[in-house]
Amino acid sequence: SLSGLYSASHLAQKLWAALVTHSSCDFRHLSANFIDWENQSSLSDIRIDAFLAATLHFNFDIGSVIRFCGGKYTGAYRDYSETVRHLTRANADPALIDEVTRLFQKGCPSYFNATSSHENFLTYLNNGNHLTIAMNIKKVMKTMNKEDKNAFVITLPRWIIRLVPNIHTTPQGYLIKPGKNDRLIWDGSHKYNWWDTNINSMQRSEFSPAIKFGSSFNNHLVRIWNLRITYPTHIIYLWADDVSGALRHAKYHPDVSSAFSFAVLKYLFIPMGQTFGSNTSPVEYDTLAQARNILSKFLSNPCDT
Numbered sequence: 001s002l003s004g005l006y007s008a009s010h011l012a013q014k015l016w017a018a019l020v021t022h023s024s025c026d027f028r029h030l031s032a033n034f035i036d037w038e039n040q041s042s043l044s045d046i047r048i049d050a051f052l053a054a055t056l057h058f059n060f061d062i063g064s065v066i067r068f069c070g071g072k073y074t075g076a077y078r079d080y081s082e083t084v085r086h087l088t089r090a091n092a093d094p095a096l097i098d099e100v101t102r103l104f105q106k107g108c109p110s111y112f113n114a115t116s117s118h119e120n121f122l123t124y125l126n127n128g129n130h131l132t133i134a135m136n137i138k139k140v141m142k143t144m145n146k147e148d149k150n151a152f153v154i155t156l157p158r159w160i161i162r163l164v165p166n167i168h169t170t171p172q173g174y175l176i177k178p179g180k181n182d183r184l185i186w187d188g189s190h191k192y193n194w195w196d197t198n199i200n201s202m203q204r205s206e207f208s209p210a211i212k213f214g215s216s217f218n219n220h221l222v223r224i225w226n227l228r229i230t231y232p233t234h235i236i237y238l239w240a241d242d243v244s245g246a247l248r249h250a251k252y253h254p255d256v257s258s259a260f261s262f263a264v265l266k267y268l269f270i271p272m273g274q275t276f277g278s279n280t281s282p283v284e285y286d287t288l289a290q291a292r293n294i295l296s297k298f299l300s301n302p303c304d305t
Helices: 001-007 009-022 045-057 060-071 080-089 094-103 118-128 131-136 139-150 158-163 215-228 281-299
Strands: 155-157 173-176 181-184 263-264 266-272
Touching: 001 009, 009 118, 009 158, 045 060, 045 155, 060 155, 060 281, 080 281, 094 281, 118 266, 131 139, 131 173, 139 155, 139 173, 139 181, 139 215, 139 263, 155 158, 215 281
Parallel strands: none
Antiparallel strands: 155 266, 173 181, 263 266
């Protein structure tokens, strides 16, 4: 009967082989709070095998795999209670404090409840990525190695996609603009047919907090003006705050992360932090940006600390 099953389904044969070969694979090291992958120059087959073993152990429940890993994958290393304490001392808006607490305790997006038909799932899986990915595959894989070693994604073999529940694959693109860094685009708004349902249309941005970034530059100018009035003879030092991996600081809730998955070559990538192209990513990060703004002013004032 197994021989007949293998003849009918190559996927079943792959699954059985993986169950046999990974039954003795020790994946406990994935739960370490810090793993030194700094010298990783390409995706690690050893770590991919460990993630596959964990996925098989947890019966393809990606949320359980992420919770097991913890540490950098969930942001568990952060002392959010200390952040909230300082925000409270700084008289931050209680609504902002609630959103920061939600981001650290539960993750993002703030609301996600959606369904997708099997036909819709297959449309996105079978059509794949934009042509710019194949045209720039070396640069794309260099980017994905960086994402992997920074624990911004979990990397698995592509063949398991059809076995993972609650998964959706979104097409990727590679954007090249003169004078700017190249960027991998998670195209959450793309449709192959007018009736397709993409991830961005599944999300409910009206349940997310309002974006206040639009007034940031004007607020910055007002602050410089007031600083000069208050300190007319002092040197005012200005600097740019460029947050590395900005969107990745807000982590997806483990149970919805697989909905934001994408595939490149033979790999399946499940993002831990927000993707560049999701319509809720700017909203969620803006919450953390507001908190950073308040804390930077509050903690830099010796009179307040």
